Amino acid sequence: xxxxxxxxxxxxxxxxxxxxxxxxxxxxxxxxxxxxxxxxxxxxxxxxxxxxxxxxxxxxxxxxxxxxxxxxxxxxxxxxxxxxxxxxxxxxxx
Numbered sequence: 001x002x003x004x005x006x007x008x009x010x011x012x013x014x015x016x017x018x019x020x021x022x023x024x025x026x027x028x029x030x031x032x033x034x035x036x037x038x039x040x041x042x043x044x045x046x047x048x049x050x051x052x053x054x055x056x057x058x059x060x061x062x063x064x065x066x067x068x069x070x071x072x073x074x075x076x077x078x079x080x081x082x083x084x085x086x087x088x089x090x091x092x093x094x
Contacts, residue, residue: 003053007036007081010064012046014074021046022092024068032056035087039094051087 012021017040025038025048034052041047050060067073 003055005052006054006057007049007051007087008057008061009079009081010048010050010061011041011077012048012064012067012073013044013076014067015070015072016046016067017044019070020068021071024071025064026090026092028063029060029090032060034060034090037087037091037093039092049081049087050090 022038022040025046029036029038029048029050032052034050034056036049036051038046038048048064050057052060061076061078065073065076
């Protein structure tokens, strides 16, 4: 199956800082073979840029909605983006 490529920016709301969310998100993204980044925002949210096959991106979105143990996700805002970055791995930034 030749899955099309997709990039999405996700903003995760809830109790998502101080619970290992970024480390967990990086591990999950790497398991799915995704590229991109994840960072904490000043307002207490977490933002992630995830890029890869449509199937893998969709799976990661579902995982972001659950979060790691200790997190409590109240909302995930999504926006499809054209990634101008040369993404080769998934990293924690900021």
